[in-house]
Amino acid sequence: MTTRRAVVTGASSGIGEAAVRALRAGGWDVVGVARRADRLEALDAEVGSVSFAADLTSPADVDALAEHLSSTGDVHALVHVAGGARGTDRVEDGVAEDWRWMFEVNVLSAQRVTAAVLPLLRSSIAEGGHADTLFVTSTAAQTAYPGGSGYNAAKAGESMLARALRLELNGEPIRVTEIAPGMVFTEEFTLNRLGGDRAAAEKVYEGVADPLTAGDVADVIAYALNAPGHVNLDLVTMRPVAQSAQHLLARGPLRPRL
Numbered sequence: 001m002t003t004r005r006a007v008v009t010g011a012s013s014g015i016g017e018a019a020v021r022a023l024r025a026g027g028w029d030v031v032g033v034a035r036r037a038d039r040l041e042a043l044d045a046e047v048g049s050v051s052f053a054a055d056l057t058s059p060a061d062v063d064a065l066a067e068h069l070s071s072t073g074d075v076h077a078l079v080h081v082a083g084g085a086r087g088t089d090r091v092e093d094g095v096a097e098d099w100r101w102m103f104e105v106n107v108l109s110a111q112r113v114t115a116a117v118l119p120l121l122r123s124s125i126a127e128g129g130h131a132d133t134l135f136v137t138s139t140a141a142q143t144a145y146p147g148g149s150g151y152n153a154a155k156a157g158e159s160m161l162a163r164a165l166r167l168e169l170n171g172e173p174i175r176v177t178e179i180a181p182g183m184v185f186t187e188e189f190t191l192n193r194l195g196g197d198r199a200a201a202e203k204v205y206e207g208v209a210d211p212l213t214a215g216d217v218a219d220v221i222a223y224a225l226n227a228p229g230h231v232n233l234d235l236v237t238m239r240p241v242a243q244s245a246q247h248l249l250a251r252g253p254l255r256p257r258l
Ligand SMILES: NC(=O)c1ccc[n+]([C@@H]2O[C@H](COP(=O)([O-])OP(=O)(O)OC[C@H]3O[C@@H](n4cnc5c(N)ncnc54)[C@H](OP(=O)(O)O)[C@@H]3O)[C@@H](O)[C@H]2O)c1
Pocket: 009, 010, 011, 012, 013, 014, 015, 016, 033, 034, 035, 036, 037, 054, 055, 056, 057, 081, 082, 083, 084, 085, 105, 136, 137, 138, 139, 180, 181, 182, 183, 184, 185, 186, 187, 188, 189, 190, 192, 214
């Protein structure tokens, strides 16, 4: 069997970077995509991925990515991880610029990159084979919380995009997987959400026994892509044990009640 090639967006940090590592360790060729070329190149040097720097909010950059991909070989999987949150404002205080950014990066970029890569996925499917699309959304797509507003709305939008896509692709051997993580400790996500306020970002995770790691999510991404081609993991919701629900987070060590 020929080596399979995946495109991973959001590859310069956190979950996307971990997905690149996990897929490379599993023998995939990987094209990592994000804006920060220096971080992508350092990862390439370490794990043997081949990066392409692109701003997914730019149609021209996404066209250039598609051009690059089509001239460098087959594409068997799109793993769309790029995204993020800005702010924790209530609906009534929502900052239009933050909402616009969240819709651009989580929803419109997902549509743009899917539309660009789908023809390449189709033309790369060998006789009897299959291809993958995978979206990392969030439990914020499933349950609203005070101050979640713009991020809740954007991630729910991305989740609906994945669900509609699965229906539209019925009859084709192309899987659509959604992975919805709860609390994941990554270096930049909460820091960016809170405008670089490190103390506030640390407070979010304070006392929580083992939030998910980027590697935990990457393991599930790799599992979904490596599962037999007829098996579609529609939706995987994953949380740390300490977070029973969006509103129910245990802080402090977890202990059996004896
Ligand atoms: N951390 C959590 O608790 C958590 C929980 C559930 C879901 N998620 C979701 O998981 C995904 C990854 O989260 P993370 O924690 O790994 O966050 P992260 O470390 O902040 O990673 C975000 C990635 O998206 C890329 N990105 C942002 N804007 C982009 C743009 N315009 N064009 C191209 N790439 C762009 C960033 O790269 P550049 O800045 O280099 O462009 C970065 O690689 C996000 O979709 C997030 O919503 C996170």
